[in-house]
Amino acid sequence: MFSVSNLSCTRGDKHLFAGVSFTLAPGQWLHLEGDNGVGKTSLIRILCGLSALEQGEITWKNQSVAQKPDAFRQELVYLGHQLALKEDLTPLENLSVNAAMVGQLLNLSVAMAVLAKLGLRGREHLPVRVLSQGQKRRAALARLLSSRAKLWILDEPFVALDLAAQQVLTGVLNAHLHNQGMVLLTSHQAVALEGVGLSYRLTS
């Protein structure tokens, strides 16, 4: 259970948003909507713990995230605008480094299968810098497939993906929800996932 109550955010002297509250239960997903510049990314960075919490409370399994950040991070995957891929490493190397960083040992066949599922078969050993924008995004999404985290926070996951990749991603998200996972995403397009879908519209 991921629960947020009464969050607010100010940047300089501009109040971005205030009073943001919602609760996400296992198997549920939340679509965070809002116009450009309304503070979706700022909210997401606060939720992950990258930006400081000015006001309000975030709880994970009824425990305050501020008090037990490690337990929360263990079950969190965050995919932002920056893909966290090293341009000089291959998708395979990027994937295994990222897995090791969250304390997970990824064996080669699993990693290869994950990349193949995302349509990167044959490109596992190319440096990321020669891949196209969409392929880079696919390589970054591989982190989701190999992760065991319960809560996925995704900032614009569908950007730059072609139709086939969007379908793969939708399938991955559905499977995660099916496994009692939780998904919080922002997107400017309509998102249709299985399970209980909530929607939160940010307004200034």
Next chain:
Amino acid sequence: MSAFVAIVKRDLTLALRRKNEVITSVFFFVVVAALFPLGIGPEMNTLRLVAPGILWVGALLASMLSLGRMFASDYADGSLEQMALSPNSLSLLVAAKILAHWLLSGLPLVLLAPILGLQFDLSTDALWILTLSLLLGTPVLSLIGAVGAALTLGVRGGDVLLSLLVLPLYVPALVFGAGAVQAEISGLGASAHLSVLAALVLVAAVFSPWASAASLRIALES
């Protein structure tokens, strides 16, 4: 611990694929150390006198050359965010990055120093002490440098600020490092200086990853 090893390995692999960055700072050290004997002239006594200082200042500047890049690329591509969100403590991952930085920019200097020291007509004993003092001293440079690099991350014109911030903090390592070689040459024995250097490494190893991690979190907040 596997995360620590993974980060060290990753940074070493990246450096091997972008060799010019490592080679630049090592080459800088070689060139600086080679220019001084040419400029000063073949007066052996003078050379022996200035050798420890020149080699140490050269090592100091060479190690500083690569500091700016320590966290910059991880910051730019979002890897740093992922490190901050990893269930492992950020200090541990930062310690791995510092170790990788030392292996790439400190260790080559340690290995080259005895060869470069020959140009200054240093005795074998003095060369040993020079190598040993650099072996103890260069980790201090990477450790202190990491705090500076983390503090100036994302700041415009951060590179100049970084040198202003870090160079004064390098003074103790320079004084005791160069002092060790001078003490050895003058026959006083270098053990006191080396002990102080070892103490500096230990203190820096405890505080630097923690302080760097705290600064990185601040840099990530904006």
